[in-house]
Amino acid sequence: MKARYRYRIYPTDAQQLLLSKLFGCVRVVWNDALAHCLAEYQTGNKKPSGTDLQKLFITQAKKTVERVWLSEVSNIPLQQSLNDLEQAYQNFFKSCKKERKGKPVRPPKFKKRRAAQSARFRKGGFKVCQASVYLAKIGQIEIVWSRALSAEASSVTVNRDAAGRYFVSFVVEIQPSPLPQLDNAVGVDLGITTFATLSTGEKVDAPKPLKKRIGRLRRLSKNLSRKKRGSNRYEVARKRKAKLQAKLKDTRTDFLHKLSTRLIRENQTIILEDLNVSGMLKNRKLSRAISDLGWRQFRTFLEGKAEKYEREFRVISRWEPTSQTCSCCGFRGGKLDLSIREWICLNCESTHDRDVNAAVNIKVAGGHSETQNGRGGKRQTIAKIAASCEASTRQEFIQLSLFD
Numbered sequence: 001m002k003a004r005y006r007y008r009i010y011p012t013d014a015q016q017l018l019l020s021k022l023f024g025c026v027r028v029v030w031n032d033a034l035a036h037c038l039a040e041y042q043t044g045n046k047k048p049s050g051t052d053l054q055k056l057f058i059t060q061a062k063k064t065v066e067r068v069w070l071s072e073v074s075n076i077p078l079q080q081s082l083n084d085l086e087q088a089y090q091n092f093f094k095s096c097k098k099e100r101k102g103k104p105v106r107p108p109k110f111k112k113r114r115a116a117q118s119a120r121f122r123k124g125g126f127k128v129c130q131a132s133v134y135l136a137k138i139g140q141i142e143i144v145w146s147r148a149l150s151a152e153a154s155s156v157t158v159n160r161d162a163a164g165r166y167f168v169s170f171v172v173e174i175q176p177s178p179l180p181q182l183d184n185a186v187g188v189d190l191g192i193t194t195f196a197t198l199s200t201g202e203k204v205d206a207p208k209p210l211k212k213r214i215g216r217l218r219r220l221s222k223n224l225s226r227k228k229r230g231s232n233r234y235e236v237a238r239k240r241k242a243k244l245q246a247k248l249k250d251t252r253t254d255f256l257h258k259l260s261t262r263l264i265r266e267n268q269t270i271i272l273e274d275l276n277v278s279g280m281l282k283n284r285k286l287s288r289a290i291s292d293l294g295w296r297q298f299r300t301f302l303e304g305k306a307e308k309y310e311r312e313f314r315v316i317s318r319w320e321p322t323s324q325t326c327s328c329c330g331f332r333g334g335k336l337d338l339s340i341r342e343w344i345c346l347n348c349e350s351t352h353d354r355d356v357n358a359a360v361n362i363k364v365a366g367g368h369s370e371t372q373n374g375r376g377g378k379r380q381t382i383a384k385i386a387a388s389c390e391a392s393t394r395q396e397f398i399q400l401s402l403f404d
Helices: 012-041 049-057 067-071 076-098 213-225 232-266 288-295 295-308 354-365 382-403
Strands: 002-008 115-121 126-128 130-136 139-144 153-160 166-173 187-192 196-198 269-273 314-315 340-342 351-353
Touching: 012 049, 012 076, 012 139, 076 115, 076 166, 126 139, 126 153, 130 153, 130 269, 139 196, 153 213, 187 232, 187 354, 196 354, 213 232, 232 295, 269 295, 269 354, 288 295, 295 314
Parallel strands: 187 269, 269 314
Antiparallel strands: 002 139, 002 166, 115 153, 126 130, 130 139, 153 166, 187 196, 340 351
16 A cells, blocks of 8 residues: 655745745746646547657757756656646546546646645655755755655655645555554544543544634735735735644654554544535535534544555445434434533433443444344333324323313
8 A cells, every 4th residue: 555654844945945846846847837738628629649648748848949958857857747748638537437436536737836846756866864945956955754664666746835834745655553452442523512422431632723723814814815816925824824824833743643543543443424515515504613623634533544554444324323323222312403412312211421422323323233133131112102202192082082
């Protein structure tokens, strides 16, 4: 399996200028090739191949007056940019033909100057050193090794985010490192007030960085809206807002990484509920709180780490009535309002915490339970409970009719 290692780099002022030239050349080659492909589609022709695009927009473009400055940067990132464009089109075509799993893939878009910039080097264009990394026509760049590379890197991507920070990410081939086998499983119920409630009864609160700094973010956004686009003051205000947003993202990502790693190390099987996050974000009252939690990113981290450490990760259907079903007897009491955090089962009279009860039901629905029926004893089935409730209701109706 492949893994990506990301590190922070600190280029000098001269190297930052060279990286800016590199990002601009990569962006121009991508946009020129994409515009050419769209023009060919409009005239009824097929999309040119990747080889034809490289000859047209790299080899021949360097000989023109308008694109002669493409020779000032390494040729490898320019070729990789067109390879990425070819791969983007292939993914789009396969998605249209229903040959690709997952959500529909959109066609490639033009790259913007103000967005995050990146350039990718393959073997021959970079070299990993003890305290730095060498990039072709850029030089030795100081790097902070937060952890050692587990294998030789096949490619490296250098990028600059909106806050002006520089990073490099290496793609390496690693082998799964299985952890010692355990005999326990855990169900995880995700929520807004409490980020995660485990079937063991433990509740984990999220840092919610956006909620704590929403006032400052609003002030920076209002300050940015007052500046003239393209001016120096606009750029200063934009970077201030981007730095705050980067800090919020780093805080959230750090929390999700630590929690997912702990769950993977302490449990053999992790069971999660399939949530319609994109649909929930359409709720204007809860969209900000949901975005501040990072449910989908948390699931992605669990999937990747379960594969790496050979743990089992399961996802149950989103239509399972985990919040409506009693975890003791299995009686389904009906839909509950979100304001109800505790409720009493009408069948067995057990008092349940809403989130803990849902987490236990998620664990049972995932196939891990203490007994065959998951309730730990002889209990009435749902059919018998429904029949008894129906009979009692009918008898009460007859008594009321006789009284009238």
